[in-house]
Amino acid sequence: MAQSSTSEIVDRLVQIGFSDQEARIYMTLVLIGPATAYELGKQARLAVPNTYNVMRSLTGKGAAHQVSGQPARYIAVPPQQFFDAMASKTTRLCQELAGKLNNLRQDANDEYVEMLSAPASLEKRILATIDDAVSQIVLKTTSPVPVRIHKALQAAAKRGVEILFVYYGEKPRLPSGAKIRLWPHEGNAADVGPDFFILCVDSRRALVRDPSGMNGAYSENLSFVHLAGVYLRHEIYLAEIMMRFEDEIESEFGPALYKLRGAYGMLPLQGAILSFAEMRQKRKR
Structure with missing residues (x-):
């Protein structure tokens, strides 16, 4: 050898x-x-x-x-026989330890915000959060999502988790017939600002990732989860309203609500918003 x-x-x-x-x-x-x-x-x-x-x-x-x-x-001892026995014993011990340590752990996860600063760590935490979902996932992000996240959402849908998804870009391809509702961002899926990934699961845990994909935060803190959950639901409300009353709202506030954004936005109007507004105005002429 x-x-x-x-x-x-x-x-x-x-x-x-x-x-x-x-x-x-x-x-x-x-x-x-x-x-x-x-x-x-x-x-x-x-x-x-x-x-x-x-x-x-x-x-x-x-x-x-x-x-x-x-x-x-x-x-x-034949290697296959020995390592199979070793793997079985190790798995059993790990499961027992996890159970014992979980029983010892104090419920203090709601007291902190975990800062994540690497794409791999962020994706791992996103996947774990989706995998832990029991009843509901609410998220907003650019579509299509990465393959592993898409598969995790599909798996959640198959086990009966409700998914409320506000998306930029193309309509996500998720199982039909499942408890899934999709909304294009602001009713038209226009990308008119920084593309933050925002996720709220079971109203118990939330995660935010910045547009660079390099930094994010996860928490089970009630205030953090509440902010994420309320923000996402207001995105759903806005999408529903825009899809129903888009012409009336645009005539009052302009395409992409640029009049409101100009008056109250956190950032100056950027090229994407102005370009979208110009395209909408040309379409209506």
């Missing part, structure tokens, strides 16, 4: 809890066993007294067995 391959196997064994010496001896035992401690130590370039200690440890882990012979010889 190539040196690079053996080194990789030793590294992987160390990653799952073997000591370096245990990893070297176990791999050697798989290669040459049955073998004596002396033979294993010589092959693995390990002092014989150390090899005896390692073999006691490996038999204790269930990775090796001692067989008859003078001197004693050892065989490796």
